[in-house]
Amino acid sequence: MTDRVNFGDKANRRIWITVGAGMLLAVAGVLGQLGPLRWAYEHSVVPAGAGLASTGSTAAEALGNLGKVKDLARDNLRLEQENADLRQRLAADAETRRDNDLLRQQLGLEVAGAPRQVAAEVVAFQPDSYRQFVTINKGAGSGIKAGMAVLSGGELIGTIADTGNTTARIMLVTDPDFKLTAKDQDTGATGIVRGQLGSGLILDKIGQTDTVKPSDTVTTTGLGGLVPAGLLIGEVQSVNTRANVVFQTAQVATNLQVSQLRFVYVVLGM
Amino acid sequence: MVLAIVGVIMQVSLLPALRPLGVVPNLMLVMVTLIGLEGTASTALVVAVAGGVVLDLSSGANFGLWIALLVLAALAAGLVHRAGIELVGSAVASVIVAVLTVVETVVIVLGLAGSVSSWPVGLLAGRLVAELVLNLVLTIGLQPLVRYVMPKATMGDIG
Numbered sequence: 001m002t003d004r005v006n007f008g009d010k011a012n013r014r015i016w017i018t019v020g021a022g023m024l025l026a027v028a029g030v031l032g033q034l035g036p037l038r039w040a041y042e043h044s045v046v047p048a049g050a051g052l053a054s055t056g057s058t059a060a061e062a063l064g065n066l067g068k069v070k071d072l073a074r075d076n077l078r079l080e081q082e083n084a085d086l087r088q089r090l091a092a093d094a095e096t097r098r099d100n101d102l103l104r105q106q107l108g109l110e111v112a113g114a115p116r117q118v119a120a121e122v123v124a125f126q127p128d129s130y131r132q133f134v135t136i137n138k139g140a141g142s143g144i145k146a147g148m149a150v151l152s153g154g155e156l157i158g159t160i161a162d163t164g165n166t167t168a169r170i171m172l173v174t175d176p177d178f179k180l181t182a183k184d185q186d187t188g189a190t191g192i193v194r195g196q197l198g199s200g201l202i203l204d205k206i207g208q209t210d211t212v213k214p215s216d217t218v219t220t221t222g223l224g225g226l227v228p229a230g231l232l233i234g235e236v237q238s239v240n241t242r243a244n245v246v247f248q249t250a251q252v253a254t255n256l257q258v259s260q261l262r263f264v265y266v267v268l269g270m
Numbered sequence: 271m272v273l274a275i276v277g278v279i280m281q282v283s284l285l286p287a288l289r290p291l292g293v294v295p296n297l298m299l300v301m302v303t304l305i306g307l308e309g310t311a312s313t314a315l316v317v318a319v320a321g322g323v324v325l326d327l328s329s330g331a332n333f334g335l336w337i338a339l340l341v342l343a344a345l346a347a348g349l350v351h352r353a354g355i356e357l358v359g360s361a362v363a364s365v366i367v368a369v370l371t372v373v374e375t376v377v378i379v380l381g382l383a384g385s386v387s388s389w390p391v392g393l394l395a396g397r398l399v400a401e402l403v404l405n406l407v408l409t410i411g412l413q414p415l416v417r418y419v420m421p422k423a424t425m426g427d428i429g
Contacts (some may be wrong), residue, residue: 011311011312014312015311015312015315015345015348018312018315018316018319019315019341019345021319022315022318022319022322022337022338022341023337025319025322025323025337026322026326026333026334026337026338027334029323029326029327029333029334030333030334034323034327037323037327038327041324041327041328045278045279045282045324045327045328048279049279049282049283050283051283052279052280052283052284052287053282053283053284053287055284055287056283056284056285056286056287056288057287059287059288060287060288060289123283124282124283124328125282125283125286125287125294125328126286126294126328126329126330127281127282127285127286127294127298127325127328127329127336128294128296128329128374128378129289129292129293129294129397129401130375130378130379130382130397131329131330131331131332131378133329133330133331135282135328161330162330169330171330175330176382176385176386177331177382177385194387196386196388196390197379197382197386197389197390197393197394198390198393198394198397204387258286258289259286259287259288259289
């Protein structure tokens with residue numbers, strides 16, 4: 001043991017002033033009154049962290065790929081077959097879309113266009129292991145608003161939680177607080193897609209009489225909010241049906257890998 | 271201060287992207303604790319408040335959690351100094367970091383009580399263990415660096 005130390009009032013005062021300042025900042029943050037600090041954050045930490053975030057994502061992707069090398073030949077064959085199948089379906093869909101547009105024109109209905117999107121880069125991540133948020137380098141200045149859908153790799157990965165002028169924060173679909181109405185595209189069954197604490201996402205509140213099967217496609221319904229209909233969320237993995245419960249639930253698989261997120265697209269609207 | 275700035279930027283960019291063992295190690299908690307033990311509580315508190323604000327601004331939920339956690343770490347380190355406990359090894363720093371890692375996890379998980387329908391206890395325990403291991407490795411690994419960089423506190427300026 002070393003000798004006990006006598007502390008002067010000056011040292012104590014310094015400590016309590018700093019603790020008080022911390023508490024004031026925390027309260028101001030909860031009340032949303034940290035405008036100048038948020039501006040400073042957007043113009044200092046975000047640019048400085050962007051490079052490191054992208055380096056980290058690249059490294060995580062490279063490390064992830066190391067374990068997959070032995071499966072490359074088999075994956076390549078599977079993807080070639082899937083690609084051929086998708087090209088065939090795309091051709092059929094293009095024909096259907098042309099017929100649909102023609103019929104809508106004849107009925108005097110608006111012809112749906114491709115949703116307007118803005119590309120953004122992930123510049124910061126949630127600093128803990130449990131919540132699922134990322135920050136991007138585009139904000140209200142680019143027309144982004146809270147509630148808008150965000151895509152990556154063709155799938156919905158989350159919605160905008162809040163915006164600054166040059167940054168926006170995305171709540172990922174895997175965050176436990178994430179909720180969005182969704183439907184089984186193959187059977188039309190609707191439910192609420194929710195993030196799970198560390199275990200992907202589930203489609204909840206599916207009626208007992210509705211049908212949901214493994215490998216069905218889950219998409220957005222477009223009901224309420226700023227998320228348009230028909231955005232791909234994932235694929236049903238398993239269904240939990242019990243006679244004594246009111247609703248069915250289904251485990252939904254998503255391709256979202258937080259650590260490998262780099263570029264995303266915010267859907268501004270139709 | 272340079273060490274703290276590097277730490278905070280790594281905490282919101284590189285570490286969550288790399289996610290060793292599937293978790294994000296708490297580098298800032300380790301740094302604040304070590305600065306409090308190797309330097310002065312005042313310096314640790316300034317780093318805690320400044321770093322906590324940046325981490326809270328990066329975080330999508332629980333604003334204030336990071337400021338509170340890091341201030342607690344700085345105060346705990348300061349109290350240890352005042353009690354005159356021997357600080358040669360990494361034991362004291364490891365205990366503070368371990369306790370506050372558990373506190374952080376419990377606060378975040380309890381904050382989700384209203385949103386979670388089922389609790390994957392095994393998975394949460396696994397993550398906590400992984401985070402504890404990484405934080406303790408960081409504590410032991412970074413202590414010599416912080417000891418080298420921080421001006422040694424004298425009897426009069428430990429507070």
